[in-house]
Amino acid sequence: MEIVIKLSQFLLSLSLLIILHELGHFIPAKLFKTRVEKFYLFFDVKYSLFKKQIGETVYGIGWLPLGGYVKISGMIDESMDKEQMALPPQPWEFRSKPAWQRLIIMLGGVTVNFILAFIIYIGMAFVYGDTFIANSDIKDGYWFENPAMIKAGFKTGDKIIAIDGSKVENFDNDLNMNIVMGKNVLIERNGQKQTLTIPKDFIDQLSKEEKGLLVKIRMPYTIGAISDEYPNQNLKVKDLIVSLNGQKIKYFDEAKPILDANKGKTIPAIVLRDLKETPITLIVSKDGKLGVNAGGISLASLEKLGYYKVSTKEYGFLESIPVGIETGKDKLFGYGKQLKMIFNPETKAYKQVGGFHAIYNIFPDTWSWELFWSITAILSIMLGVMNLLPIPALDGGHVMFLLFEIVSGKKPSDKFLENAQMVGFVLLISLLLFANGNDIYKAIVGK
Structure with missing residues (x-):
């Protein structure tokens, strides 16, 4: 069931991001009367799970969940439709449109990604507010x-x-x-x-x-589970240990040196049980263990016990707008720093680049709309930034050539764009293999 929940969140988030990104290309293309031949969620390599033609566009779902695409007439893209490009330009084709219109079409996808992230952060500020210490x-x-x-x-x-x-x-x-x-x-x-x-x-x-x-914030020693292999059955789940061998402890990390000093001994202890101090005895194993797992404790309980003051800030709709924008800006700049580290060999951060399995693992195995939207927002920023990289075959590559055309007044030849597209495609495949290869390597070595 946990796998189903993780996979459902992963596919829902990925589908939402792909559809909205491609809509960012689709809408300005239609506004500028440019023909869109295909609009696909996932790739339809020789086969489609679903397809239906409405007007001049075929809408469909492919079987390979590595992304999605819109096929725009008269555009050199991953389809490499050389037959169409060999024909004379038609008024409805991408290549026949002014450079500024083509630029808007190409920037539409990443624009939607950034807008989506900021909208999500604004919505999260309004719905969830901020809870912090x-x-x-x-x-x-x-x-x-x-x-x-x-x-x-x-x-x-x-x-x-x-x-x-x-x-x-x-x-x-x-x-x-x-x-x-x-x-x-x-x-x-x-x-x-x-x-x-x-x-x-x-x-x-x-x-x-x-x-x-x-x-981590320092937590009290709360009992979450008790092993049947150990004799400390006088402990109960949810007990909170406040004294060991006559020494008061406030935090979990304070227990280890006391237990290490009393290996193999029976020591007095005091636990907080139902908010009352209860004296008990504990048997410490030869390796300094009590045979228990530490339990979680809510922020509300921590505050009630006097550990921390938990602050909650709620925002009205208008208040949530600047808060969400500020959060989005921080996440955007933060991801920019991560990319900078990845491209710096000294950090060796490139070793941690992950593929689809790494993205899948970001999602929790229990359903949480708050976490889902938070992850989707940062993935939307990542998708927008990555697509802006000046690599042929990415939106950023097309934008780079269009800016050159606008500034210089010279349009790169179709042959040059085809070759650049092939180079970019090979580079993207290499990056994809590297990222997913990292996932496989980590799975094998366990890191």
Whole structure:
């Protein structure tokens, strides 16, 4: 069932993005009286799952879910329809239209992608608002257990003050990504401020370690499950351990050194059960374990127990517009930074480029509309940015040649455009093979 949920979200998001992107080309083409021969979701290599002709356009669904396309008459594209291009230009063809109209048609897809992302972020601000913990309310610092973070110099209890000179206001989902994209992190440790430098190959280091958040808020030791193989059956699910061997503990990370110091012993403990302190005894295994899994705890419960103050900000419709635009802008610039790192060999970030399996894995295995729209928005930005790259066969390649034509007044020959299209197509196939090859490699080696 989990696979079905993930796959459903993946296909729904991908289909929505493809259809709207292609509509971005389709609508201005029709406005400029340019014939659109095909409008397809997914590729129809020798076979279509569905097709129907309405007017001059065949609408269909292909069987290969690697994208989609609109086939515009008189345009050199991935169809490489040389027979049509060998005939005299017709008034309804793309090549017969003024350069400025062709430019608008080619920019239509990425324009829709960017507009869609901003609309989603505006809608999310209006519907969900913001729930966060102010950075100033993280009194005892953050929890660091990722080996790459520890190697970079972070220690549990460090407070993060700023990243690359920008003050950290809140603990939210962007904090981890900002550290990955950052160069210097200002922290406070034991009342003293110091700057930690993020290694250039930090992304490569992260890929070699266990997956998970780089920065976590420190959580109480809550019991989520108890193993039948261990004798600590006097514990109950949802118990919260507040004392071990006479030492008070507030956070989960404080338990490990106490348990390590009492391996193979029976120690007194106090748990918070139904909001009442209850004394019990615990048996620590020879490897310093209690035989339990830590449980999750809601933000509301954390606030009720006095750990953190959870802030919720709601926005009216008009208020949500600037908030959504600001979020979209931050995500757009953030993705630009990621691309810059990928193309910088020193970072080795290219090793983490993923294909369709990587995108599929972004989606959760439980249905959440909030997460679905959040992921769809960032994928829309990614699709828009990637399509703007000046590579022949991408929208950005067509735009590059059209801008040259507008500036110079000289239109590249059809033969040149055909050759450029072939070079771009080979390059795209190579990138596709590399990205999906990375997915296969990670699946084999387990990283």
